[in-house]
Amino acid sequence: MLSRVYCASTIGVDARLIEVEIHMSPGGMPKYFLVGLPDRAVSESSDRIEAALKNSNAKFPGGRVTVNLAPADLPKEGSAFDLPIAVTLLDVSGQIQTNKLKETLILGELALDGKLRAVKGVLPMAVEARKKDLQNVVVPAENGPEAAVVDGIDVYAFSHLTEVMEWLKDGNTHMPLDVDVKKMFSRNGEGEILDFSDVRGQQNVKRALEVAAAGGHNVIMVGPPGSGKTMMARRLPTILPPLTLDEALETTKIHSVAGLLPGGEALVTQRPFRSPHHTVSDVALVGGGSIPMPGEISMAHNGVLFLDELPEFKRSALEVMRQPLEDGSVSISRARMSVSYPSRIMLVASMNPSPTGDWYDPADPGGASPAQMQRYLSKISGPMLDRIDLHIEVQKVSYEELSSKSKGEPSASIRQRVIEARKVQTHRFEGIESVYCNAQMSTKMSRKVCVLDDASAQMLKKAITSLGLSARAYDRILKVSRTIADLEGASDITPNHIAEAIQYRSLDREGWLG
Structure with missing residues (x-):
């Protein structure tokens, strides 16, 4: 039988x-x-x-x-x-x-x-x-x-x-x-307690994070402890566009395979925010094992992967992230099988400017020297930094800003501008597979989409020459300037857009520590 x-x-x-x-x-x-x-x-x-x-x-x-x-x-x-x-x-x-x-x-x-x-x-x-x-x-x-x-x-x-x-x-x-799938999405965002209105001061940082959210760009924030880096990173998902149904299904499949979907939950309807500790292993971060399982970079697919205190992570763990960040997927090969996990994420990292936590101050003999700061920063490789589009300097918040009773701009208002910019990008990349925002453009595509006039080209040439930027950094500046133009509703990239994008490459500048 x-x-x-x-x-x-x-x-x-x-x-x-x-x-x-x-x-x-x-x-x-x-x-x-x-x-x-x-x-x-x-x-x-x-x-x-x-x-x-x-x-x-x-x-x-x-x-x-x-x-x-x-x-x-x-x-x-x-x-x-x-x-x-x-x-x-x-x-x-x-x-x-x-x-x-x-x-x-x-x-x-x-x-x-x-x-x-x-x-x-x-x-x-x-x-x-x-x-x-x-x-x-x-x-x-x-x-x-x-x-x-x-x-x-x-x-x-x-x-x-x-x-x-x-x-x-x-x-x-x-x-x-x-x-009722529509009802699940209608509850998206209900009960959120994190909001950018809670952030005092830091207007330049909030502007940079808005640009990052609008184009899906990777970000690193450099600043002393207590300046609000982690606080702002945790609020970044509140200004990202809501998940589409296709994105929700992709994200839910990963959480389902990993066994991390909450009991009774049908869909992941909010963008993931993953924040692994700096002691995380290479396999836990990228994925793998004898029976391959997704890692943190895949669990954050369509969301945010936040790496706090970036230099404290093992260099080997950061280096294995380079290819997934570039390709948007992780391939794991074993003797009996080869599997691929999606990893289309926004990488948000934070770090102190020195081992002591503060910027270089010539008047402070007990502070870190430029050599100590450079040694601390060298824990992060140049190729890894090249894959991060925006480098943001975060200063301490003044007492006047902290004690102010006026609230900052709420996340809902920032999110609406981000959504409008993403609509422009969705129309731009319509019919192109696996490209949904400016950060995902290939080099060939960015040269076609990010056309510069003479004034903008001369400004970018001067910056590339004086700062000694790599070809990858050049492409990053083009993509970020395109996003800034999209936020303004501008069809062409102007020198103002290029200038702002160059300001977000602070870690590439000589003498930025001083």
Whole structure:
């Protein structure tokens, strides 16, 4: 006797359809074989399944049982195979009679009492089910909203194995789950307590962060402790444009695969903000491991990755970020597979200007010397700095600004200007794949889009010559000046736009420490 059930396994942020095949030969000594490159969690499933079946008024079949997870050459990992194997055992042993298995994807982990536990990666698996023209998806109740986001399939969410058995026998007793995606996005931003109106002073920094948000540019803030670098970085997501549905699905898939999607949450509707500690390992930051998993740079996809105290991070960890920042994706190769995780982020970094935390002051004999400051800054490589578009000097806030009762401009007002600038860029890059804002332009594209008049070209030439900027820095200035022009609603780049963009390359200037 032979039975088949569909389930799925994730590879990167995508999924692959898996067939659970069970052949049962009655009689003889009871034996259970599980093949198809299962990992430890899958290999241990037989004990969980046997206990769950017995506690659900069902029987674990006797005789010789062979379970094959096809395709056999693809490694299988995780606990999502428990429920499909249990259902296949029920079908092959004749304990259920159903015609639904040919059109149903089944996922879920089983507790010993038959309850269904949530599993990782349900969203990409539901997307794969739709691609393969399957009609139904059966998942644990906690994963139900996540799977129901996908259109074109009927999602059934259950809490116990007995409910799944009842549905397979008579589908009329359960209705497919329905979620309101528009309502989820309508709640986007509700209850936010962070706002730029809380920031006193620092008008030049807030202006630079507005430019960065409008063009999706990477930023580094350099200033003494207590000047508000972290405070402003944490408020940056409040001025970024809201996530689109496509961006929300991309982001949710990554969080789902990593198992970090909050229980009961269907979508990530707010831009991620990730802030790893400086002791983070290379693998935790970029992704990888024996079983590849996304790292912090991918968890921040379509959002902000904030690296506080940048020189304290291991140089090797920062260097492996260079290519993902350039390409917008992380490729991880292993002997049996190669996976790719998206990493289209805004990198926001902060640092002190010296080991003592203050700028160079000739009148302060106890302060850091220029040599100490240069040694401290040299922990960050030139190629890494070249990939950061805006370098911002952050000064301490005066007492008058701190004690002022007048509030700054709220995030909502800044966000509206950012949204208008992004609309211009969306129209500009319409039909171009993987380019949504100015920061994502290729070198060839930036030369075509960022056309300069004679005055602007002469100003940029003088800056490049005197500061000794690299070719990558030249491209960064062009892109930032284009964003400044977009914020003003200007069709052409003028010398004023170039001048402001050059001011955001302070770490490239000779003598900037003094």
